[in-house]
Amino acid sequence: MSAKDDLLALMRSSVIDGDAGRAEQLARDGLAAGLDPLEAIEKGYAAGIQEVGTLWEQGEYFLPELVAGAESMKRAMAVLGPALSASAREAGRLGRAVIGTIEGDIHDIGKNLVGAMLQAHGFEVVDLGADVQVDRFIDRAEAEGADLICASALLTTTLFNQKRLVERLRERNLRSRFKVLVGGAPANHAWAEAIGADGYGENALAAVRAAKKLLGRG
Numbered sequence: 726m727s728a729k730d731d732l733l734a735l736m737r738s739s740v741i742d743g744d745a746g747r748a749e750q751l752a753r754d755g756l757a758a759g760l761d762p763l764e765a766i767e768k769g770y771a772a773g774i775q776e777v778g779t780l781w782e783q784g785e786y787f788l789p790e791l792v793a794g795a796e797s798m799k800r801a802m803a804v805l806g807p808a809l810s811a812s813a814r815e816a817g818r819l820g821r822a823v824i825g826t827i828e829g830d831i832h833d834i835g836k837n838l839v840g841a842m843l844q845a846h847g848f849e850v851v852d853l854g855a856d857v858q859v860d861r862f863i864d865r866a867e868a869e870g871a872d873l874i875c876a877s878a879l880l881t882t883t884l885f886n887q888k889r890l891v892e893r894l895r896e897r898n899l900r901s902r903f904k905v906l907v908g909g910a911p912a913n914h915a916w917a918e919a920i921g922a923d924g925y926g927e928n929a930l931a932a933v934r935a936a937k938k939l940l941g942r943g
């Protein structure tokens with residue numbers, strides 16, 4: 726294994742072990758060693774949080790491990806995020822997106838990853854955070870002059886609010902003004918189509934591809 730692979734493996738395990746201090750330090754070490762922040766996120770930390778998710782599903786991990794894994798990912802992203810923006814010198818070139826996790830849902834790791842990747846690939850991103858009310862998405866998209874609204878949902882119960890988002894846009898006569906991209910574990914292409922969204926992305930890279938396509942830049 727190369728030194729880079731070693732570092733990526735350490736990043737991955739820092740999230741699996743829920744060691745936030747180590748995750749943050751490794752992110753700094755990676756940047757100092759010239760590691761591409763995007764690669765650190767995709768092959769290191771994101772791979773780790775996916776594994777945490779699997780361990781949770783298998784009943785090996787419980788809530789404290791989940792929270793520690795999420796916190797580790799967040800601390801690393803706090804170091805890598807600004808480096809991503811710095812590397813995306815032409816940010817904003819492709820369009821402006823507002824992104825958030827939908828009403829009732831506090832899962833924000835995937836949303837943060839998608840936001841970071843959109844930014845890294847040339848979009849200007851306004852992050853509204855988690856548990857974002859449907860009308861707030863729309864108000865902010867209008868105020869920011871956004872081209873794209875990106876809504877994340879991780880719960881089957883909050884998935885329905887993505888549908889409400891599209892409905893509210895119609896009710897407010899704003900449907901044609903914004904492209905709507907949806908995602909999150911319980912969403913899929915068929916769901917996006919059924920609710921009248923413009924696109925779906927199964928992961929952060931697919932989100933970038935879909936966003937580019939929707940804005941005619943793909």
Ligand code: B12
Nearest residue numbers: 778831832833834835877880881908909910926928929932
């Ligand atoms: C970490 C986690 C938590 C953390 C969240 C920390 C945080 N800050 O986000 C904590 C511990 C707080 C948590 C809480 C809860 N959780 Co939780 N959680 C998870 C877990 C393990 C991982 C989610 C995650 O971050 N994955 C990693 C990221 C990178 O992947 P992702 O989110 O899927 O995002 C990717 C794609 O989906 C896509 N994507 C995501 N968003 C978007 C948006 C757009 C526009 C696009 C295009 C793409 C896109 O790209 C991302 C990058 O590749 C999942 C299990 C799982 N395997 O998903 C359960 C899970 C989502 N949680 C679950 C539950 C039930 C809860 C709770 C209700 C538990 C409880 N009883 O309190 C609460 C939720 C409270 C609330 N109101 O929201 C269930 C949901 C079940 C369901 N079907 O509804 C899951 C599936 C676990 C399970 N198998 O039971 N959780």
